[in-house]
Amino acid sequence: MFSLKDIEIAQQAEMRNIKEVAEKVGLKPSDIEQYGDFKAKIKLPIKKSTKTKEKLILVTAINPTPAGEGKSTVTVGLGDAFSLLDKKVMIALREPSLGPVMGMKGGATGGGYSQVVPMEDINLHFTGDMHALTTANNTLAALIDNHIYQGNSLDIDQRRIIWKRVLDINDRALRHVVIGLGGISQGIPREDGFDITVASELMAVLCLAQNVADLKRRIGNIVIGYTTKRKPVTVDQLGVTGAIALLLKDAIKPNLVQTLAHTPAIIHGGPFANIAHGCNSVLATQTALKLADYTITEAGFGADLGAEKFLDIKTPVLGKSPDTIVIVATVRALKMHGGVKKEDLKQENVEALKNGYVNLSRHINNMKQYNVPVVVAINQFVSDTETELQCLQKLCADEGTKAIVANVWAKGGAGALELAKEVVNSCEQVSEFAPLYSAEDEIKVKVEKIVTKIYGGTKVEYGTKAKRQLKQFAELGWNHLPVCMAKTQYSLSDDAKKLGAPTDFTIHVREFVPKLGAQFIVALTGNVLTMPGLPKIPAANGMDLSDEGKISGLY
Template structure:
């Protein structure tokens, strides 16, 4: 037993969250005009918003949408979710009718190295342990629906294979919401004829599932089931696509997802409403919370603060080119989060040396931040920089960031919401509200009519600044097949390392002129995009040498500690 891990640090996120008594969830709903009858309680401080009420709200989604994104992540941390929450609290502090819209955390990173996704310090959503663990069971429902389809495919083959499915060309893998590298490649059907036909298979993490993507992009239960039916799960021996609809199980999958499809309502430590729903990763999926949650929030609040996963090259690009395109969303402002420490790492400083002042490294590292600013402005959006401040940051380092951002027309706000809550993000909130008051000039990066390869090249050259794209011959052939099948108008979902603009996670800063390798492409016909797998990115992560799970415990009162 790790007894040190069982000591509750009074400055930890869990202890800070436990020091605040959440308001009854009915009170939080009332702040957005959600009546108690439209809230399905999961205990006193979390609830689902009834689907019929959410549908009415999302139909009039006319609030101002604010997107929070970040520089490429580093081990030093950036604090994007914390800033999203701090900004939402600060807007509420200023008297704005505001809602925060966030993704649900996956158990993979919670038990791995990244930890949870409920913010930190005095800028958190609660109940943080519940949200980071099982929450309202949404991810379990998505896993069950996904695996029901997997079981149905093998069952169909076992009972005669009327669709003539080619067992060598089944592309529907199984999922589990944990990091388990041993499941990346497996063989199923062993043990004799009663267990089916042996074949190669594998597992992805639940957040990489196309069911998750569909769950987060669907606008209604009808849309959800129709999209599920379009999913291509295999090919027959004539090389024709087999869809989930042909297996006649999408009604059952929708039944498993029905309750989960209702958005979840929780609150911040300052009782600002937060709609938390869905959670695809941004490095291997599209990285945004559900359309239903975002549009419901926009129909209930004047300002909605949302985030997109990882750096702006991944989450924000997909938010703008995939989610906004499909959901009819028009963002008003982009906030880009950075820290002095992370910029030092992008400037070449090792993690162990981050404590010392290094203005030159900060200046060099701002190349990463500046590129993200330029990229967001290419979408026609004003960009504001939020520096998530640490006590060790020096005035000279801050001045270096201000100078670099001023050169590309972006203002910088020092934020201390981790320590001070809403009071630490007042200046940021004031500028965001002022910018959101103006008309939006948002435009996607590329036109839907472009060929699929041209869309990949547009993202690679204009967002990543690659010099060229090297697509494997097999992937090129698939792109041609997708277009021949009528999928050429779909957007691209790039699956790439989050740590670099390139496909090499060790290349920090702002590399350019590199060759971006695309090793494979996958059709997500139900979600409505084509996934391009770049470099060595994996759809089933592994655990680190010392998983965060080692520090999680339950004390004698039932308090869960060690979650961060």
């Protein structure tokens, strides 16, 4: 069993027709649009089932390491465990981006016997949402340049256009480009650049919109640049809001698939958590809440990024706070946070585990600040020793947090039954959600609260451009929007090499990017990039397609 790869396990699965999966949560064939036998779009709007409890479980994790944490795997396994307990459950995940699929991180469909399927389709082109977002983004870019070429009646300053083109693949060569070369008929030459599609503001807009009207409102509010008098220019002013919305008419509908155990799963929206807000769509989560008693969702990367953004950016729009937060940790990853090299992780090392526990401890205490019950899921690996597992459970217990070992990669839902029972009990606790900052706090105050209360830093340094922008945004009335921190995922600081739980450090904000459609301000810290690069040996090098059409090398 352990010799099988994730893709081999997925390819051996016997999937049910998506209509059967939809019926589990009360969806009729007329409520879905099928994309073949195993995928479907859910038609909007969805009517709420009168019997749903609307319990929301947020799965997050420690800071990721090359040792692996398995947040999505635990999310899927936990959902299957709920099904085994005869609970009406739905899973809500983000869509994978081709960037990490072809690059280094891999796909986002779980692993082992805790996967969503069809994993090949989901990790590749799926239902075309990423292509629709890429096309919509680049259509807007083309319309901006055409407006300038055709006379520029809006007086757009071509030096101050902030709308970039995008591509759903890691391509460092496109980070900074010059367009419009080749003569007057080719357009107006200017500097430009590409982001990865999942960093596009349209991705955030799609994931935060509550319906088509809200989608159009948000698209219209997007600031694409500034005039020569430094006044913001919006998509509405450009007159193309309807056209951009039209390109997203199908992408706004949540996607329905299933786990290996046939638990219904919605996969919709895919913003990265290190450069965007890291949560699946509000519509996906709302749909699951309407259809199931328990909705299990996740936020990208560690709790310092994805969970903080879920709680401070998505929750106010969703109108529902989590009933329980599950933090995923592994013995392996904590030993790496404790100073152990990757090649030595299979050796028992309790001292390193204790040293690395500070990372998990910081995340536990951070999540408790929101006044939501917290449960730790210890994602078990084959090399974990009983001594190490017991040690980690005791470390958590000493801080008043229950930690449950889950063996979901090998056993699927059966490996998370104890965890599921604890989460069910946790969801019944009475709590009153407390956001990290007030909506009325100024941008600077919000940044400093995130840095000091979540990251554990002592102060924030603002670059010259960032200081100028703080003043400008206050004048424009943008000073009270939520803040989306763009920061390395590997550390609580903005230095990827500082593992564990660093203290007495400074976060460096070099620039802010206004996202008026998404209704938040992005703070770019350290050297984080919105267009990643490929590793020396990309995952793509190991992929293939047989003459019979069988895919290999995806993970």
